[in-house]
Amino acid sequence: MAKKIRVEDAVGQVLLHDITKVDGDKFKGRIFKKGHVIREEDIPVLKDVGKDHIYVFEIKEDEIHENDAAYILADALMGENTYHSKEVKEGKLTIYSDVFGVCKIDVEKLNEFNSIGEPSCPTIYNNTVVKKGDKLAAVRIISLVAPKAEVEKAAKIAKEAGGIVKVVPFTPKKAGLIVTGNEVYKGRIKDKFEEKLRPKLKKLLCEIEEKVILPDDQAQIRDKIKEFAQKYDLVILTGGTSVDPDDVTYKAIHEAGVKNYIRGNPIQPGNMLTMGWIEDTPVVAVPAAALFFKRTAFDIWLPRLLIGEVISKEEVIKRAHGGLLEAVNGEIP
Template sequence: MKKISVHDAIGHVLCHDITQIIPGEIKDRAFKKGHVIKEEDVKVLLSLGKDNIYVWEKKEGYLHENEAAERLTKLAAGMGLEFSEVKEGKINFIAKYDGLLKINTDLLLKINLLDEIIIATRHNNYPVKKGDKLAATRVIPLIIDEKKIIEAEKIASGKTIVDVMPYKKVNVGIVTTGNEVYHGRIKDAFGPVIRKKVEKYGCNVIDQKIVYDDTEKICDSIKDLIDKGAQMIICTGGMSVDPDDLTPSAIKKTGANIISYGAPVLPGAMFLLAYNDDIPILGLPGCVMYAKTTIFDLVLPRVLSQDTITIEDLAGYGHGGLCLECNECTYPQCSFGKGW
């Protein structure tokens, strides 16, 4: 590119966007990269403080910011994304559908350690809606050495940084335990809460079994729901450490692989996660009945996006796993569950 006087720019091709800012009124693009300067543009450019502008001179081995942003987007973008128009070396990533945002944080760090290019994202494992802005690329200089982009492409090596995993709408079976509920001494408060939360993701509760405190009965109820076609089992009640709280041992008795009994999340410490083959079994602590947001809200979208959760994943929730229990819950816009 070369720098020339605005008065000499008529007929030349602008090599960068020019922004117009009027405080409190507008911040928008006045001239777009590639615009051919006309005589009537000179007065406008001067009003924007542009006595001189840069016009494009293609040079081998160097990229304009917009071209570099497009290549940066291509190396970072995975499934479930749409994109904004490139503007001043920036491209926004937009969710194409509802789903779970997955960020390759290791690869993101490596790319951002390179000079003169950045990728900024929302948090990993964030439940997103269609149309949400998820990430953005930005190229710092107007003209960048192509070697920087080539280096980023080599680091990515075909791996993506940003993906939206769609939710799977599954059949849910609920097993509610407790003599007090079974005998009608108190009304079940878990069922309505669970139905509301899973139906928000398009899931269907096929049955809810209310059973008394008996290991064999709880175990048989879980197996029966699986036989009926349940693709996820949610167990409520009997999740503490009292002698008559039998749900964890009953889940284990089904032959399920217990990933963890307990998680560093408040509310939700007495949470259990297990898998019976590929069917997740969630043991929910009592706080799910009354707390606005708990570990259930962190784990549910991950399970429904078929993200296999490990004990390391659950342990990682300790950083950011303390809910502030605000009077007005703003999750997932708050810090809860965002540390990992």
């Protein structure tokens, strides 16, 4: 229960919440911290931010203060390779990444967590590539004081999920690159894919260890896929994935015995991207769009492939929402 008293009568009282100041668009932040003992000289400062009165709370046994709730909820939400800010500010704790990797949000459990009532946790998008120190989520309760039962229920949901926010780190990987096409094999044109793909891979700790150029021969391509899948963490192919009857790369991938074979996806640019897995090794054919556009379907799936995830056909279908990449500004997951 809250008791309202004049600030002039508040000297010696302990603040039970942070008090913030907003100065136009120049400043927004905390000027008094929870636990601060009000002094005589604080009275004009409080009045300057519109505080003619303060509230002294008597927290009941079945209630919990926002700061205490923030610690309980943050600890429950955090999964592998995350940490939270040391100090609560304005009732909020921020969760950060402790590694370079892919942020994984259990969206279903997050929705369940946020449906409880008082607990609130916004996050970044699932499958976003993050660096060490990047913000992942922020957690607080809506009010200054909340029912303990709600906080405990939300914390239980997060704990039983093993944490709702985690990061899967990138580890050094090696890739084999198979460039296909009679025109490249016979030297009529120079391969441009390697110079486009190598920086993308290197940025995610993956190096192209070996490159071969093959003609449009289905058997040769098939055999090289099998060989590279045994030698490297990732097999990348270029060329031969269009609707032209002479294009055989996608056929060779299928013939190589990949599992979870997926030809095409509802993402543009990069509709013709083809992928599958030989045992645990992803095999992906990159369409020509990667030569002309900064961001294609390959960029969407690459981080996931490099942390060892297997993409399902159902997930590929769902990626149509937001899949028109040319129309999306900024970084996307």
